[in-house]
Amino acid sequence: MLLTILGLPPAFLLLSFITILCALYVVTNTNPVYSVLALILAFFSISAHYVLLNAQFLAVVNLIVYAGAIMVLFLFVLMLLNLNKESEPIVKMGWHIGAAVTAGLLLVTLAAALHKSSEQIMRNPAEDIGLVKNLGKVLFTDYLVPFELSGILFLAAMVGAVLLGKKQTNSKENNNYSETSSQ
Amino acid sequence: MDFALLLEKSILILILTAITLGIATYLTYGERKVAAFLQDRIGPNRAGIFGILQPIADAGKMFFKEELIPKNAEKWLFILGPGLAMITACITSAVIPWGSHLELFGRTIQLQVADVDIGILYIMGIVSVGVYGIMIGGWASNNKYSLYGAIRASSQMISYELGMGLALIAVIMMSGSLSLREIVEQQSGWGGMQWNIIYQPLGFIIFFTCALAECNRAPFDLPECETELIGGYHTEYSSMKLGFYLFAEYINMFISSAVMTCVYFGGYNFPGMHLIDSQNLLATLQIVAIFLKISFFIFAFMWIRWTLPRFRYDQLMHLGWKTMIPLAIVNMLLTGGGMLLFGN
Numbered sequence: 153m154l155l156t157i158l159g160l161p162p163a164f165l166l167l168s169f170i171t172i173l174c175a176l177y178v179v180t181n182t183n184p185v186y187s188v189l190a191l192i193l194a195f196f197s198i199s200a201h202y203v204l205l206n207a208q209f210l211a212v213v214n215l216i217v218y219a220g221a222i223m224v225l226f227l228f229v230l231m232l233l234n235l236n237k238e239s240e241p242i243v244k245m246g247w248h249i250g251a252a253v254t255a256g257l258l259l260v261t262l263a264a265a266l267h268k269s270s271e272q273i274m275r276n277p278a279e280d281i282g283l284v285k286n287l288g289k290v291l292f293t294d295y296l297v298p299f300e301l302s303g304i305l306f307l308a309a310m311v312g313a314v315l316l317g318k319k320q321t322n323s324k325e326n327n328n329y330s331e332t333s334s335q
Numbered sequence: 336m337d338f339a340l341l342l343e344k345s346i347l348i349l350i351l352t353a354i355t356l357g358i359a360t361y362l363t364y365g366e367r368k369v370a371a372f373l374q375d376r377i378g379p380n381r382a383g384i385f386g387i388l389q390p391i392a393d394a395g396k397m398f399f400k401e402e403l404i405p406k407n408a409e410k411w412l413f414i415l416g417p418g419l420a421m422i423t424a425c426i427t428s429a430v431i432p433w434g435s436h437l438e439l440f441g442r443t444i445q446l447q448v449a450d451v452d453i454g455i456l457y458i459m460g461i462v463s464v465g466v467y468g469i470m471i472g473g474w475a476s477n478n479k480y481s482l483y484g485a486i487r488a489s490s491q492m493i494s495y496e497l498g499m500g501l502a503l504i505a506v507i508m509m510s511g512s513l514s515l516r517e518i519v520e521q522q523s524g525w526g527g528m529q530w531n532i533i534y535q536p537l538g539f540i541i542f543f544t545c546a547l548a549e550c551n552r553a554p555f556d557l558p559e560c561e562t563e564l565i566g567g568y569h570t571e572y573s574s575m576k577l578g579f580y581l582f583a584e585y586i587n588m589f590i591s592s593a594v595m596t597c598v599y600f601g602g603y604n605f606p607g608m609h610l611i612d613s614q615n616l617l618a619t620l621q622i623v624a625i626f627l628k629i630s631f632f633i634f635a636f637m638w639i640r641w642t643l644p645r646f647r648y649d650q651l652m653h654l655g656w657k658t659m660i661p662l663a664i665v666n667m668l669l670t671g672g673g674m675l676l677f678g679n
Contacts, residue, residue, distance in 0.1 A: 220463025
């Protein structure tokens with residue numbers, strides 16, 4: 153059997169198949185809303201991969217952050233823009249080729265980088281490093297500095313977002329406008 | 336995999352789904368009766384004794400109504416919308432512990448579908464994807480009122496998720512666990528009355544308010560505000576697709592009541608539970624206890640709906656961002672300070 157030759161669990165194969173199918177649908181479909189929905193499904197199947205590796209925390213956080221927050225924002229913007237065939241910008245052929253070459257190079261780099269390690273992880277997943285208790289311990293001991301630094305980065309991003317949102321209220325006219333509109 | 340375990344879990348899931356759907360059906364009846372009670376009317380009383388068959392008559396009507404799909408709607412997404420709303424509403428119940436355990440046929444049967452160690456995060460995750468049903472349905476209808484409803488729903492849900500999560504963090508800090516079963520077990524002290532509400536009254540109020548907003552219930556039912564948006568996101572829906580949207584709202588109400596019960600009101604713990612020797616009797620009484628608590632919260636949801644007028648949209652946003660989130664952060668700091676002082 154093919155499955156035994158590959159030596160991979162069937163659940164993993166099925167999920168990978170779904171993930172890749174969804175990802176292909178995202179890039180080949182011309183309707184952006186369908187693309188976003190396929191991307192959400194891809195995130196779900198990636199979360200299922202994490203569950204297979206016994207990393208429940210990562211699986212759920214992936215769902216909350218990507219499927220729950222970022223994709224809602226994507227869909228939000230797409231719905232407001234209401235893109236369709238008529239409003240689709242005509243892109244020159246050169247851009248298509250450039251994008252394909254860049255993406256292809258990225259794929260090669262990633263595949264080369266992950267080739268060894270991913271196989272190792274897949275074959276012997278560390279039993280419960282993905283469980284929230286162990287993950288928390290590692291984050292707050294071995295990786296404390298990177299963890300705190302990324303926290304500061306998030307804080308900076310948050311402050312930046314608030315500043316960007318407030319930018320328009322500097323002049324007096326806009327200030328009045330925003331006051332009346334926010335009452 | 337152990338076949339008996341698979342069978343046990345399948346039966347549990349089947350029973351749970353049936354109960355959830357049954358409760359959602361009868362909540363429509365309950366809502367009308369509560370509304371009638373609060374407005375000094377009689378309410379539905381024609382179908383069967385006390386109108387008890389009213390939901391069945393309603394469901395029959397829903398199924399046999401003409402089904403319309405607008406000409407310019409995105410057909411597949413239009414069909415997908417109510418389905419997604421229903422699925423996301425139903426799968427939340429997987430991590431809720433309904434009782435400790437039963438001992439049947441020499442086996443210990445956990446009254447919980449999945450005891451994962453990230454139960455609360457799972458619920459937050461499903462809540463955060465729960466908005467897609469409304470968004471997709473509202474957008475696919477190709478109607479400006481539907482789109483407005485969908486946009487209102489999504490921004491409202493994103494905003495109130497934050498307050499909800501922050502309120503939950505205080506509880507998680509106290510319990511030191513993300514597993515719902517463990518959080519419930521920790522509330523079994525003092526003869527079954529050591530509930531988290533005693534330590535977290537502010538957190539509970541924040542959570543309850545956010546739950547109302549997440550379920551799109553009055554006074555936060557802006558996404559379907561009929562005075563402004565006709566019917567909001569389900570303006571174009573008819574027949575059982577509309578029924579699914581309404582159903583999903585009642586299931587969400589039921590599930591969020593169950594979560595509130597588990598996190599703040601001791602879940603299946605009840606006073607005097609330590610006096611009962613027989614495990615099976617205890618488990619049965621625990622199920623009764625949790626369902627009684629859930630019923631009370633559902634009644635509170637309905638009570639609020641028929642008492643308070645609807646908020647304006649900017650008031651809703653103001654309450655979410657400028658009141659609930661700061662309050663939740665203060666609550667978090669208070670909890671941390673309390674733990675430091677009293678050495679929890």
